Amino acid sequence: MRTLVYCVALTLDGFIAGPDGSDPTGPGGFWSPEQDYLQHLIEEYPETLPGPARAALGVTAEGTRFDTVLEGRRSYEVGLAAGVANAYPHLRHLVFSRTLTESPDPGVELVADDPVATVRELKQLDGKDIWLVGGAxxxxxxxxxxxxxxxxxxxxTIGSGIPLFGRSAAFAPDLWTLSDHTVLRSGAAFLTYDRRRNAPQSAGD
Incomplete structure (x- = not known):
């Protein structure tokens, strides 16, 4: 079964964006990644680079991890405001919104249904994993x-901003296992965690 992967940039103090929700690595953003960060993305996660960045960097690799990307309306509108109606034309691109009524791009599918139900259906389909790009x-x-x-x-660190799971996420502690990590010379790190699923208890427990 396909897995849902939340692959996202994060500050040391736990934020994915500043208070205004703008792209941290976009024009005027607060983080300008070093070359080794970009090179690692190109080598390991080429499909997560937006179309304009792929074109500018000469990236043509299809990638082996994802074939579908999920995005919330606010996150999508950051790109839309910059003139990019579909940042991921090389992937199946779903945008969750109950207010957008017409897709600005034929390659972007608007979804007004429950995100949980939609993801459970997507997981049952054949294909690569599903990338959750954001937002929080x-x-x-x-x-x-x-x-x-x-x-x-x-x-x-940035002091304040939008946290990893948003400002209104429910309190629900869970454990994750570090399954892979790459630390770059620039100080950035790629950390992969898999959720620990509770093992069934025996009758004697």
């Missing part, structure tokens, strides 16, 4: 469905 509100709604976290940890 959608991640919070899908908290229980996320199977893997890929944290692209940036070596900076």
């Amino acid at each position: 509100e959608l991640a919070g709604a899908l908290y229980g469905e996320i199977d893997r976290l890929v944290v692209k940890l940036s070596p900076l």
Whole structure:
């Protein structure tokens, strides 16, 4: 079965964006990644690079991890405001929104249904894994469905902003196992965590 992977950049103090929700690595953003960070993305996660970045960097690799990307309305509108109606034309691109009524791009599917039900259906389909790009509100709604976290940890703090699972996520402690890690010379790190599923207890427990 396919897995849902929340692959997202995160500051040392736990934020995926500043208070205004803008792209941390976009024009005027607070983080300009070093070359080794970009090179690691190109080599390991080429499908997570937006189409314009792929074109600028000469990236043509299809990638082996994801064929579907999920995005919330606020996250999607950050790209839309920058003139990018479909940042991931090389993937099946689903945007969850109950307010958008017409897709700005034929390659973007608008989904007004329950995110949890939709993800459970997607997991049953054949294909590569499903990438949750953000934003935090959608991640919070899908908290229980996320199977893997890929944290692209940036070596900076910002003090306040939008946390990993949003400001209204329910309190639900869970354990994760560190399954892979790469620490770059620039100080950035790629940390992969898999959710620990509770093992069934025996009758004698």
